[in-house]
Amino acid sequence: MSNSTKLQFANSVRRYALATASVTALLTSAPLALADDAAAKDPELEEVVVTGSRVVRDGYDAPTPVNVLGADEIKAAAAPNIADFVNTLPSVAGSATAANSAGSLSNGQAGISALNLRALGTGRTLVLFDGQRSVVSAATGQVDTNTFPQALISRVEVVTGGASSAYGSDAVGGVVNFILDKDYTGVKATAEYGETTYGDNENWKFNLTAGAKFAGGRGHVLFSGERVRQDGVHYYSRDWNKSGYFGVRNPDTSAGAPWFIVSKNVGISAYTPGGLITNTALKGTYFGVGGAVNQLNYGAVTGQWMIGGDWKYSSSGMNGTNSLAPDEERDSLFGRVSYELTDHLSVFGQASYAKYSGLSYYINPTQTGIVIQADNAYLPASVKAQMTTLGLKTFTMGTSNADMPASGSNNERETWRYVAGINGDFEAFGLAVDWDGYYQHGKTETLELETPTWNTARLTLATDAVVNPANGQIVCRSTLTNPTNGCVPLNRFGVGVASQAALNYVLGTPWRTQEFKQDVAAVNFRTNSIEGWAGPISLAVGAEYRKESMDGYVPTEYQASGWKYGNYKVTKGDLNVKEAYVEVLIPLLKGLDLNSAGRYTDYSTSGGVKTWKIGLTYSPIDDITFRASRSRDIRAANMSELYDSGTARSNSVNINGASVAFVQNLQGNPAAAPEVADGYGVGIVVQPRFLPGFAASVDYYDIKVDGVISFVTAQQTADYCTINKIAAYCNNMIYSGGVLQTINLYYANLNKMIARGLDVEASYRVNLADLYEPLAGDLALRLQATHYIENVTDDGVTAINLAGANTSSTPDWVYRFSASYKLDDWKFDLTARGVSDGVVSNAYTQCLSACPASVSPYFTINDNHVDGALTWDLAVNKSFEINNMDLETYFSIKNLFNSEPVLVANPANLGAENTVGYLQTNRTLYDVMGRTFRFGVRMEF
Known part of the structure; x- marks a missing residue:
């Protein structure tokens, strides 16, 4: 050409x-x-x-x-x-x-x-x-x-x-x-650097071309x-994401009321960061920092949600756990x-x-419907006493597992x-x-x-913790009949109460x-x-x-x-x-x-x-x-x-x-x-x-x-x-x-x-x-x-x-x-x-x-x-x-x-x-x- x-x-x-x-x-x-x-x-x-x-x-x-x-x-x-x-x-x-x-x-x-x-x-x-x-x-x-x-x-x-x-x-x-x-x-x-106005999300880029x-x-x-x-x-969550703004099932289920309601101040009624009792006469009892026993102020409840009440606390274990x-x-x-x-x-x-x-x-993994036995060794004494008075053998609990890492x-x-x-x-x-x-x-x-996530079978065994009558130590109930099963008891009642050994037992990293x-x-x-x-x-x-x-x-x-x-x-x-x-x-x-x-x-x-x-x-x-x-x-x-x-x-x-x-x-x-x-x-x-x-x-x-x-x-x-x-x-x-x-x-x-x-x-x-x-x-x-x-x-x-x-x-x-x-x-x-x-x-x-x-x-x-x-x-x-x-x-x-x-x-x-x-x-x-x-x-x- x-x-x-x-x-x-x-x-x-x-x-x-x-x-x-x-x-x-x-x-x-x-x-x-x-x-x-x-x-x-x-x-x-x-x-x-x-x-x-x-x-x-x-x-x-x-x-x-x-x-x-x-x-x-x-x-x-x-x-x-x-x-x-x-x-x-x-x-x-x-x-x-x-x-x-x-x-x-x-x-x-x-x-x-x-x-x-x-x-x-x-x-x-x-x-x-x-x-x-x-x-x-x-x-x-x-x-x-x-x-x-x-x-x-x-x-x-x-x-x-x-x-x-x-x-x-x-x-x-x-x-x-x-x-x-x-x-x-x-x-x-090229050399480049960036960050947000909040000083986070720092990033760098370098490239060379010839x-x-x-x-x-x-x-x-x-x-x-x-x-x-x-x-x-x-x-971490920005301030704009902290108002509890959700669309949920309307608590008012009367004829002519809207099926869904969009509102601020909406939170969870089914669990708290350290555990919430969700049935029996103890319903609303929750476990806070170090296992402290408190009573949840329910708002207008609709399924697992509530509007008002202690909405901010019940949701606090979850807010910001999805990466920005x-x-x-x-x-x-x-x-x-x-x-x-x-x-x-x-x-x-x-x-x-x-x-x-x-x-x-x-997300921080949640769990509801957890069955807790009255003889659980980690139960706070006040709750155990109430169960004895009320003749309760069990209760169910919901938690957002604040002691566990977020799943990712x-x-x-x-x-x-x-x-x-x-x-x-x-x-x-x-x-x-x-x-x-x-x-x-x-x-x-x-x-x-x-990232570390729990094994359901191990978590169930570790949750059911009892006192070994032979030596007074806290063990998994399953260990009483199977001493070599390796189970490590886990305290589920509160924030900052789980031992690292117990977490190591229940958590794994699937790959x-x-x-x-x-x-x-x-x-x-x-x-x-x-x-x-x-x-x-x-x-x-x-x-x-x-x-x-x-x-x-x-x-x-x-x-x-x-x-x-x-x-x-x-x-x-x-x-x-x-x-x-x-x-x-x-x-x-x-x-x-x-x-x-x-x-x-x-x-x-x-x-x-x-x-x-x-x-x-x-x-x-x-x-x-x-x-x-x-x-x-x-x-x-x-x-x-x-x-x-x-x-x-x-x-x-x-x-x-x-x-x-x-x-x-x-x-x-x-x-x-x-x-x-x-x-x-x-x-x-x-x-x-x-x-x-x-x-x-x-x-x-x-x-x-x-x-x-x-x-x-x-x-x-x-x-x-x-x-x-x-x-x-x-x-x-x-x-x-x-x-x-x-x-x-x-x-x-x-x-x-x-x-x-x-x-x-x-x-x-x-x-x-x-x-x-x-x-x-x-x-x-x-x-x-x-x-x-x-x-x-x-x-x-x-x-x-x-x-x-x-x-x-x-x-x-x-x-x-x-x-x-x-x-x-x-x-x-x-x-x-x-x-x-x-x-x-x-x-x-x-x-x-x-x-x-x-x-x-x-x-x-x-x-x-x-x-x-x-x-x-x-x-x-x-x-x-x-x-x-x-x-x-x-x-x-x-x-x-x-x-x-x-x-x-x-x-x-x-x-x-x-x-x-x-x-x-x-x-x-x-x-x-x-x-x-x-x-x-x-x-x-």
Whole structure:
């Protein structure tokens, strides 16, 4: 290819990149400036493949929106990791982060950052690294984006729409592609520190990146290393979380009263930190510090809850036990070597390693219904005397176990990824063809380690403490008949009374190791030179083979279901996928283009499926583009959904107003069929020539997923059985002696999921001197908003719209506005992030009196309103040069005005044991850490 031809092709690619960015109204300074500069400085600019499509050609406007987050935006955000920045996009809703996954004790997901487009679930968002798949971090199929080399990400492309036909399974909600800066040359480093305005959550980040050419420019080598450390915030709650704000069953059960009541000063009536007697004439007696005997002042009791009274004390053992932020240690290394064998053929090899370790606490484990014998050796004398007077042989007790550590996870993960690839170009049959292929082997090894949690059998034995008549020592009753059983008696009556020896006996640290492997081989061919009647036709074809497997190990003592948490079982399985695709772009008329794709995928677990898409773009004039798309997408079951062997965990559900403990047993289903999604999208893009630098777009989407792979939750199972009287769900609730023991949950193809919404974007970029000569500097304004109209999962019994419910991740509106001003070496960025007002649930009816009858899940409530919020961020950057070294210092403030999160009542979860310890807000929508400062310096040689 001659230099003039290369330059012509580079300009064509540049125009394509600019057109695609314009279509999505993302005219931000970074991507456009980079594209212009690259074309001007490097006549051998490589081909740019935008994630929205595998075909590339001049002047094509993508039929599905593609959000491009450029390097300048990423830098300005100064987020601890790129995923946190991506999560600020309104179309990204309900993502898993290291901060909000603390409760994932038994499935190994704690600490994973996994993206969620359209709130369709992280498993329905395909995450790519430089267009390639990456090995999963958990059996649930999630890819931890923190395993990617953060310092080498040049941009992030987000396709908010079905893309299975172009990229394969899991792209129901869309694709997020982290693009690698493969051609970086030089040396750069970053040092960064952050903490909150409260002086906690201290964190550090250091990275070093280097790239160089060799062999006369035919070869290129790249290296990057990063270290991240974060101090978590545990056993502590901000003041805004201390008002006892909950939604609970109304104590007033008279006709016409609301079923649920939202109130402050709500606490627990079923237990206290050191133990509370819950029956007999001694009901309300509780044990305080050192075993002191007190009487609880009950408020208005409703099941395990009460309003008023000693609500603050009864809940004190739980408040703040869910970590505000986890401890984190992350280390990563990345290396890449590429070489041009000829002018038309290049090869590359790359390897990466990422290690994560993190600690987060879920909850202080509670226990109710503990039977205490009258001859218990640790009973305070006054209580023992009362039992003798009243003729009581036993009583029951509830406790939040203040003497025991909170339950949580201390996980470790190591991920290795190796890629070898080849790419080139050739001419055949008069066509210029570009092609590439790669092979990837990835492996993730995990250590899923619980923090100390109790063994139920040992706890029962240790609680039943008596005086040995032979020597007057306190022993376990079981030791009298079995002297070698090793039981150590445990004092359960008070705070600060348990011996370390007894705790060592009842507590254990269940653990499991898992290994996930992924092998991928893929090849792709593209051409833009097929002559058509209205212009060149672009064609892409390719094929891919993928094999995934998982295995693990669990010590025998932790495979039983006798532990409070971490009742692991070995889960193993494998699958392979063979697929091929074709995508074509055909100019039909001037300004009218057709983009179509089809893919055939053959799963070893469920057989063959077909996916496809059809997209149209029409530009009657240069100022306006109309676009529409229709797609068929699929998602096959992941290895957890197929093979989970029944990981058990202790939990609680609400039955008739009372919290009932049980063991939750979730099992896989090898017969789970792939989900099938039908997606529609229409939109309009405006780029008026009379207002240069301005663009706006509005896009409507409608996605329906049939055969959703999921499970009916434990609380739903209890409601459907006890309230709706559905026998099939009653069969999943296993009782023994009238006491609930287990609720079996199964992955299955539920009815359907529906997501409908509207994306609105607008941007304006201008040099202020063009508006008014005395002014100076570049100004870039950008607005992004998503209106969630409908988000429904139909499980066959109910279909509740979660859109507009601020207890979910899809309020009516989520919006983000940013203003960037650059003057010489200074850059200022101001960002506003907001959510609209919403409701607790669209299934609830708000009323104070004369309320209609409630039938699960359609309840009445006294206050169904949840406030919205607006949060501001500020960043300041200063660039300068010292001794031929480019330096950039930056300072950012997240949550500039230290806005407190909105309190969110969620009575649907009032039976879960984590309710008190969890933050009474929605941490996916509202900022819980408060004002956060970050300082850093970037250096480049």
